[in-house]
Amino acid sequence: MKKIYLVLAVVIVATMVFTACAPADNVEVEAPAEEAAAEETVTEEIATEPEDEFAWDQDYITEVPPIMMIDPYFQIFGQSQVAVPYTYETAVKLAGHSCGATTGAWTITRKALEVLYPGGEIPVRGQIQVEAPGAEDEWFVGVFGEIITYITGAAPKTGFIGAEFGQTDDVFVRQNKMIYPDEPTGTMPPKMEWVFTRLDTGAKVGVTFNLAVVTPVATDERKAMGKKMAAGEATPEEAADYYEYWNDRAKFVLDNADTLDGFFLVNVYDEGSATTASALAPATADDFAWDQSYITEVEPLMMIDPYFSIFGQSQVPVPYYYEEAVKLAGHSCGAITGAWTITRKALEVLYPDGEIPVRGQIAVEAPGAEDEWFVGVFGDVITFLTGASPHTGFIGAEFGQTDDLFVRRNKMVYAEEPTGQLPPMREWIFTRLDTGAKVGVKFNLVIILPIPTPGRVAMGKALAAGEATPEEAADYYEYWNDRAKFVLDNADTIDGFFTVTVYE
Known part of the structure; x- marks a missing residue:
């Protein structure tokens, strides 16, 4: 009889440990x-200032149109049955700053999703695989990758394996859908191509971003001023000039992404099979609300980021x-x-x-x-x-x-x-x-x-x-x-x- 109870106990514990977001074995925890x-x-x-009064010093950070995304997890967990707005502002918080690279990563993703999900179809997180053009610690590849992961759900090794949900449908697996090469590729940044694949149709698109086009140009003098800003040695006048220079580069990407030849190159490798657009009501960012109110009721954590300060984005x-x-x-x-x-x-x-x-x-x-x-x-x-x-x-x-x-x-x-x-x-x-x-x-x-x-x-x-x-x-x-x-x-x-x- 003791053996039977032991077997039952093992089964219950194993279930608890491997269930997604579920408890593990009960053990004594040391006192602090x-x-x-x-x-x-x-x-x-x-x-x-109170969090509800917070405003960026750079208006464009909140003016970028959001990318509306469906996440099947939000649906099966009763958190949203409609598309959810993913904002550039959150990408900025994740990166710790806004710059020409973060607006570039945002735009690379937007352009890829517009090809993979044409005709107004809402993109689906977990349904997208991304191949990075370099190792995760090569140049700024990983910085781009973190923003692309945030939007698409395509995560590297850190992503959710899916547990019982991923065992049922691969769309719930997020781990290893962002693929970085094991070794640096040595590719020059303007030639780095991010390749996105839509896993349900096989559609595949590559996007390159030619940073050399971005203005104002990052001269040696401006780089020296960046060091001066980081050291806290710039005068107020120098700081104001640097703020303008830095944020103008970020805005240049947003303002010229769809009009400047050779800035973003989109290569369609496979159009994929035909699909029917999602029947979900495509809620807009303005009228979006979670089906679970607690998600927006948690007190925020107030954080300082020195990058926001030296880039004139928030003091x-x-x-x-x-x-x-x-x-x-x-x-x-x-x-x-x-x-x-x-x-x-x-x-x-x-x-x-x-x-x-x-x-x-x-x-x-x-x-x-x-x-x-x-x-x-x-x-x-x-x-x-x-x-x-x-x-x-x-x-x-x-x-x-x-x-x-x-x-x-x-x-x-x-x-x-x-x-x-x-x-x-x-x-x-x-x-x-x-x-x-x-x-x-x-x-x-x-x-x-x-x-x-x-x-x-x-x-x-x-x-x-x-x-x-x-x-x-x-x-x-x-x-x-x-x-x-x-x-x-x-x-x-x-x-x-x-x-x-x-x-x-």
């Missing part, structure tokens, strides 16, 4: 260690919203609210007494390999908030040569090999680089309710296959989103749910 005194730091006094903290993390992940769940809360708790320790956290000033050690369990999915959310990027991050160019604060690459460090740790024991380590303060945060997913029973896992597969009844779907929507809300509602009240250990 006593806080150690970190190096003293002077809190920088920066005007902090005050910028609100980072949970809604934006949801769009990046392609869904909301207990894991995404968990990753959000892990970051919030770490930043509250590293930046106490109301000090505003600074992107680029934070390094993160992940508790596993980027393609192990859902480590990369958590990591993508943490990268979005902190600016700590893996190999894909911005190396910093002349700015990073002046101050490490402007280097984003390799500040998110994944283990080279899987660690095999049980999920509740996985500890994310955050280090504040200016003071040396260090904190670890664990997240005990096993506590989350409602529990993902085998029946609910099976219902997830039925929804992914389009086989659930309306009543079954409504029940599943409630179950799934209740798990996400459970994390938000109980993160600060249940002992052992989140364990915060201060190391330095």
